[in-house]
Amino acid sequence: MKVRLPILLWAVLCGGLIASAQGPKSVQPSFERIDAHAHIYKPAPEIYQMLRRLNLRLLNICVVDKYERGFEEAAPQQARALEVFRGSEGRAAWCSTFDPQDWESPGFAERVISQLDRTFADGAVAAKIYKSIGMELKSRAGNYLMPDDPVFDPILEALAVRNKTLFAHIAEPSAAWRPLDPASPHYSYYKENPDWHMYLHPERPSKEAILAARDRLVAHHPKLRVVGCHLGSMEYDVDEIAKRFDLYPNFAVDTAARVPDLMIQPRERVRAFLMKYQDRVLYATDLVVMPEDEPAGAVRRLEDEYARDWKYFATGETLEYGGKQIRGLALPKSVLRKLYHDNAIKWVPGIAGN
Numbered sequence: 001m002k003v004r005l006p007i008l009l010w011a012v013l014c015g016g017l018i019a020s021a022q023g024p025k026s027v028q029p030s031f032e033r034i035d036a037h038a039h040i041y042k043p044a045p046e047i048y049q050m051l052r053r054l055n056l057r058l059l060n061i062c063v064v065d066k067y068e069r070g071f072e073e074a075a076p077q078q079a080r081a082l083e084v085f086r087g088s089e090g091r092a093a094w095c096s097t098f099d100p101q102d103w104e105s106p107g108f109a110e111r112v113i114s115q116l117d118r119t120f121a122d123g124a125v126a127a128k129i130y131k132s133i134g135m136e137l138k139s140r141a142g143n144y145l146m147p148d149d150p151v152f153d154p155i156l157e158a159l160a161v162r163n164k165t166l167f168a169h170i171a172e173p174s175a176a177w178r179p180l181d182p183a184s185p186h187y188s189y190y191k192e193n194p195d196w197h198m199y200l201h202p203e204r205p206s207k208e209a210i211l212a213a214r215d216r217l218v219a220h221h222p223k224l225r226v227v228g229c230h231l232g233s234m235e236y237d238v239d240e241i242a243k244r245f246d247l248y249p250n251f252a253v254d255t256a257a258r259v260p261d262l263m264i265q266p267r268e269r270v271r272a273f274l275m276k277y278q279d280r281v282l283y284a285t286d287l288v289v290m291p292e293d294e295p296a297g298a299v300r301r302l303e304d305e306y307a308r309d310w311k312y313f314a315t316g317e318t319l320e321y322g323g324k325q326i327r328g329l330a331l332p333k334s335v336l337r338k339l340y341h342d343n344a345i346k347w348v349p350g351i352a353g354n
Helices: 007-016 045-053 074-087 108-121 150-161 187-192 207-220 238-247 259-263 267-276 295-314 333-347
Strands: 033-040 056-061 092-097 126-129 165-168 226-228 251-254 318-321 324-327
Touching: 033 333, 045 056, 045 074, 045 295, 056 074, 056 126, 074 092, 092 108, 108 150, 150 165, 150 207, 207 226, 207 238, 238 251, 238 267, 259 295, 259 318, 267 333, 295 318, 295 333
Parallel strands: 033 056, 056 092, 092 126, 126 165, 165 226, 226 251
Antiparallel strands: 318 324
16 A cells, blocks of 8 residues: 555645744734635634634635545535535635546436535535546546546536636646656655656656646636636746636636745746736635644644745745745735635635625
8 A cells, every 4th residue: 555645744845845934923914815725624613713813714625536535535525515614604615526437427417517516505616627637537448538528518517607616626737747856846745646646657648738628628618717726737837827817818726735836936927927917816725634633733734824825925024945045925915915815706706605
């Protein structure tokens, strides 16, 4: 049995290689913040209290990943997300998903739409598709299932008609297609998760082919809001994200587990990108708290991550990352409010209960 890095530890490593310079936790924004991509499955009063104390909302995203313990099936996650949604009195909204494993079987789209409708009736505000589409699943004929396959069209059209948002985790960081590099923010994840390390699987589609299929999906469904998870897997260059924004007005991205990828790019380029496309980026962490996690420790991890990210986006102070000194972006308050709040409200109706 392979030993895998727990998803929580990976999220902490990706977002938390920033050293001790975290800034004072007492400094809080004057507006409500929204973490638009998390996996908080611990129904704990301590977490609910933290959300109220930090004036924070979040979106719990369900996903089917057969390689990650606790994420193998959709239904148990959705039940936990619903429990946290109710326990948090709506502060933890949730996003459902579906398993595409049987995509070649008759009635697939109809079954998925019916399943999603049941989750929407329970309060889900969005649905997610995952990187297994393009990177893993193959047809009986041996062809890889791609994001723009027509089998998904009825499902995506149904989401648009129901005014639901699609969260699309399609492809992975470019590090997945390269040899392991200890300097990469994604080194630990691919070291511990070889099934997703595409460098070891050269027979699978290239990142460029997968993203091209994702782009065709976005273009083919102009009435569907699509949020590209993890900077849309274009974490390596904000200019690549900008190109998609210019082409597809129905496309946005979240920052989940990719803030370090912004930090290692030229500061002024990243700042200019966030200023120009201030309506298209949703703040998110990808932090995970599972039912077996100890609440107090989970709260500390969450608070540390939120404090670090706020310091990077909101101040001009210096943080240490990867042995380098990184100066914060010092974004204007108006842009911070969009990044941390308004964009989530706009791109994910219902995330704040409205």
